[in-house]
Amino acid sequence: MRSLRPRKPSSHDPAPSRWAWRMQRLMLTPAFLLMLRAGIPVVLILAGAGWYLGDEGRRDAITDAVAQARASFETRPEFMVQLMAIDGGDDALASDIREVVPLDFPISSFDLDLAEIRSTIADLAPVKAVSLRIRPGGVLQVDVTPRIPVAIWRSRTGLTLIDVTGTHVSPLAKRIDRPDLMVIAGTGAPSKVKEALNLYRAAAPLGNRLRGIVRMGERRWDVVLDRGQRILLPETDAVEALERVIALDGAQDVLTRDVVRVDLRLGARPTVQMSEQATALWWDIKQFSGQ
DSSP: OOOOSOOOOOSOOOSOOHHHHHHHHHHTOHHHHHIIIIIHHHHHHHHHHHHHHTSHHHHHHHHHHHHHHHHHHHTSGGGEEOEEEEESSOHHHHHHHHHHSOOOSSEEGGGOOHHHHHHHHHTSTTEEEEEEEEETTTEEEEEEEEOOOOEEEEETTEEEEEOTTOOEEEEESOGGGOTTSEEEESTTGGGGHHHHHHHHHHTGGGGGGEEEEEEETTTEEEEEEGGGOEEEOOSSSHHHHHHHHHHHHHHHOGGGSSEEEEEOSSTTSOEEEEOHHHHHHHHHHHHHHHO
């Protein structure tokens, strides 16, 4: 039979302590849980990696292994470039390109800096534009758009081939090497090649008598013929002025006479200068006729 005496109250408090309560609340914090699940493992891994890599021999071994793996991958046959093909230029330009881009084939495509190669080739004077690509089969394809020379610029340093923009293409040893091109001279002439070309076309009826076109004072042109003759053109409407002289020559053979120059700088007052011999003869005739 149970005793009816009341039990003594327990001295143990079932409620958690303050620190236990705080720990339980902390465990429910997302940031703390993330630190436990990810932060601590990462710290341990980094600490272990730092300890492992603290040895110089291990670091060198890892570096060598990575370099060997990379080299093995980059030198696979499908990544190797065996030769360079150049299209669009002549043999001389192709030779210049191979000289400025001295590649030692076979070479891995990973070792080719296409941007630098393109820039190097584009810096060549005869090259107007260039594009590069690696074709299947290990071929570095170089497609070149060369500059087309349209005139010969005569300067103090010699003869130079220039294109329609006035850009230098290449030096020229002798005028006879390019008889198909006109000769221009004078300060600022390369910057006005298009104007000179228009005059050259207009002067076609003069044939082989045309020797060159000279830029005067960076403002206007002189057309130079054989026998020391010159046609001084105005600053504006130079082509029309030249056509008038050619038409006059066709009608009256002006340029076949003892004329040194035809001055058209003043459109309203064109003048003709005769040679000294012709002038002296004219004065003799005038004096004789006046007696």
